[in-house]
Amino acid sequence: MAGPGGAARGRFAVVGGGIAGVTCAEKLAAEFPSEDIFLVTASPVIKAVTNFKQVSKTLEEFDVEEQPSSLLEKRYPNIRVIQSGVKQLKSDEHKIYTEDGKEYIYEKLCLCAGAKPKLIVEGNPYVLGIRDTDSAQAFQKNLAHAERIVVVGNGGIALELVYEIQGCEVIWAIKDKAIGNTFFDAGAAEFLLPKLTAEGQETPIECKRTKYTVEGSEEKGRPTGASDKLGSALGPDWHEGLHLKGTKEFSHKVHIEILCEVKKIHLQQEFIQLQWTSLTFPKGEKNVEADEVLWPVYVELTNGKIYGCNFIVSATGVVPNVEPFLDGNNFAVGEDGGLKVDKHMHTSLPDVFAAGDICTAAWEPSPVWHQMRLWTQARQMGWYAAKCMAADALGESIEMDFSFELFAHITKFFNYKVVVLGRYNAQGLGSDHELILRCTKGHEYVKVVMQNGRMMGAVLIGETDLEETFENLILNQMDLSAYGEDLLNPDIDIEDYFD
Ligand SMILES: Cc1cc2nc3c(=O)[nH]c(=O)nc-3n(C[C@H](O)[C@H](O)[C@H](O)COP(=O)(O)OP(=O)(O)OC[C@H]3O[C@@H](n4cnc5c(N)ncnc54)[C@H](O)[C@@H]3O)c2cc1C
Numbered sequence: 001m002a003g004p005g006g007a008a009r010g011r012f013a014v015v016g017g018g019i020a021g022v023t024c025a026e027k028l029a030a031e032f033p034s035e036d037i038f039l040v041t042a043s044p045v046i047k048a049v050t051n052f053k054q055v056s057k058t059l060e061e062f063d064v065e066e067q068p069s070s071l072l073e074k075r076y077p078n079i080r081v082i083q084s085g086v087k088q089l090k091s092d093e094h095k096i097y098t099e100d101g102k103e104y105i106y107e108k109l110c111l112c113a114g115a116k117p118k119l120i121v122e123g124n125p126y127v128l129g130i131r132d133t134d135s136a137q138a139f140q141k142n143l144a145h146a147e148r149i150v151v152v153g154n155g156g157i158a159l160e161l162v163y164e165i166q167g168c169e170v171i172w173a174i175k176d177k178a179i180g181n182t183f184f185d186a187g188a189a190e191f192l193l194p195k196l197t198a199e200g201q202e203t204p205i206e207c208k209r210t211k212y213t214v215e216g217s218e219e220k221g222r223p224t225g226a227s228d229k230l231g232s233a234l235g236p237d238w239h240e241g242l243h244l245k246g247t248k249e250f251s252h253k254v255h256i257e258i259l260c261e262v263k264k265i266h267l268q269q270e271f272i273q274l275q276w277t278s279l280t281f282p283k284g285e286k287n288v289e290a291d292e293v294l295w296p297v298y299v300e301l302t303n304g305k306i307y308g309c310n311f312i313v314s315a316t317g318v319v320p321n322v323e324p325f326l327d328g329n330n331f332a333v334g335e336d337g338g339l340k341v342d343k344h345m346h347t348s349l350p351d352v353f354a355a356g357d358i359c360t361a362a363w364e365p366s367p368v369w370h371q372m373r374l375w376t377q378a379r380q381m382g383w384y385a386a387k388c389m390a391a392d393a394l395g396e397s398i399e400m401d402f403s404f405e406l407f408a409h410i411t412k413f414f415n416y417k418v419v420v421l422g423r424y425n426a427q428g429l430g431s432d433h434e435l436i437l438r439c440t441k442g443h444e445y446v447k448v449v450m451q452n453g454r455m456m457g458a459v460l461i462g463e464t465d466l467e468e469t470f471e472n473l474i475l476n477q478m479d480l481s482a483y484g485e486d487l488l489n490p491d492i493d494i495e496d497y498f499d
């Protein structure tokens with residue numbers, strides 16, 4: 001419907017064609033079948049959740065499909081997808097302006113513009129981030145010509161990369177003592193490490209995936225950059241179908257430099273002028289030899305070591321995409337740069353909601369839930385934001401969705417199934433907690449975090465089959481003091497115990 005001055009008017013508008021935005025638009029479209037829902041997105045394709053499965057009360061699994069927006073409009077005839085970036089928001093006038101010169105008037109708006117990689121340095125063509133299909137393809141193309149790369153960061157992306165890359169030396173520089181600090185403690189890291197040195201490729205365990213294939217010309221020299229279009233984030237198993245192989249014929253070759261950061265990045269010319277030497281790839285974890293090879297770029301680490309490489313991957317977290325919305329709008333912004341939302345996914349501005357990676361959960365959370373910028377949370381937030389918008393529009397009240405009762409994430413690292421629940425790394429518990437562990441090398445790693453006899457969190461690596469029981473124990477906060485370490489005794493069928 002047209003509004004004043006030619007602006008199109010819709011009761012609800014959603015910005016972003018990622019999981020949060022699409023889920024939000026779908027839920028709104030279902031709740032208000034006779035209203036137009038605008039979905040404004042910078043990306044030419046949208047991300048749809050398919051085969052959704054509630055694995056347990058809070059754990060969920062689903063596939064993610066990149067689809068043309070016409071499919072979404074077909075499923076929901078009242079959704080109108082507008083493919084253009086939002087360049088400005090005038091929240092006091094309830095208007096958004098898009099890059100193609102159009103304007104839209106909304107009654108309620110949900111911002112789901114996601115996030116972008118937070119790179120260690122901006123604007124250096126040798127430093128790549130991975131976020132969307134374009135950047136993953138740019139990475140793959142560069143890797144195809146690479147003999148050595150440096151991976152910086154120790155979270156989800158770095159963990160996946162160092163395991164998947166073949167035929168290329170990887171220097172992995174981490175700030176921490178052990179690998180995978182965003183998901184694991186030192187014990188779990190120790191359990192996973194042998195997989196990095198294992199030869200050959202394993203058969204992947206069953207997984208959900210979005211497949212990406214790469215076609216087109218190959219370039220040499222400077223790294224091929226990703227386009228600056230804002231695509232949606234990749235998700236589970238994004239690397240399946242991407243051939244992550246360098247120029248060499250070996251499988252994994254990863255050297256980990258712990259407790260260090262990148263001090264400086266030097267281009268080849270600068271490095272030659274400095275007359276410095278760099279190091280060869282360490283043999284048997286010792287590196288003493290000077291490298292004879294000239295590399296396009298050099299990474300100087302804070303531990304004094306310098307490595308040459310073809311390029312650097314900065315897998316160092318994300319920053320929410322808030323810029324187009326800030327100008328002239330006094331949003332409350334969280335420390336992590338996201339738009340603060342309350343327990344109804346409402347930002348600090350009237351009629352503007354936010355969901356997914358762009359937002360910062362600023363409500364008082366359940367003691368065993370915390371925000372992490374994940375696919376699952378993007379879906380849950382998008383869905384719940386739509387319910388909150390609907391309730392707000394109809395003047396109804398709404399209870400917080402159950403999915404925010406317990407942090408629950410199911411994923412895969414190093415070809416192991418990984419389930420993390422609650423305060424899985426004793427986050428925020430200080431020293432007032434104890435851990436109970438069970439580990440069988442190469443098979444499973446189970447850790448539970450206990451406080452005052454109650455289970456607060458758990459890490460389950462491998463096919464442990466414990467997730468549902470532990471989820472219940474964390475949710476019901478039963479006093480488990482009497483069971484002590486028997487909680488993890490493999491000879492006791494814990495499921496029967498607590499039924
Ligand atoms: C490599 C990688 C692997 C990952 N693996 C996992 C995993 O295994 N499990 C998991 O749970 N999570 C994973 N994640 C995280 C997960 O992908 C994100 O948390 C989730 O997809 C965020 O969804 P979103 O809808 O909030 O944002 P996005 O998917 O980033 O979508 C944002 C949308 O907004 C659009 N947009 C941006 N700016 C504008 C604008 N100004 N105007 C209009 N539209 C705009 C974009 O085009 C895009 O469509 C991974 C992320 C990456 C990068």
Ligand SMILES: NC(=O)C1=CN([C@@H]2O[C@H](COP(=O)(O)OP(=O)(O)OC[C@H]3O[C@@H](n4cnc5c(N)ncnc54)[C@H](O)[C@@H]3O)[C@@H](O)[C@H]2O)C=CC1
Nearest residue numbers: 153154155156157158175181182261315316317373374411
């Ligand atoms: N299987 C899964 O669940 C996966 C989830 N993801 C999600 O995608 C998003 C992006 O992934 P990541 O970039 O890996 O982010 P992340 O937040 O998981 O990890 C960032 C890592 O970079 C480190 N870091 C930050 N600044 C640094 C610096 N200046 N120098 C060195 N290290 C620095 C942090 O200590 C942390 O280890 C995250 O929200 C992540 O949770 C990504 C891949 C897989």
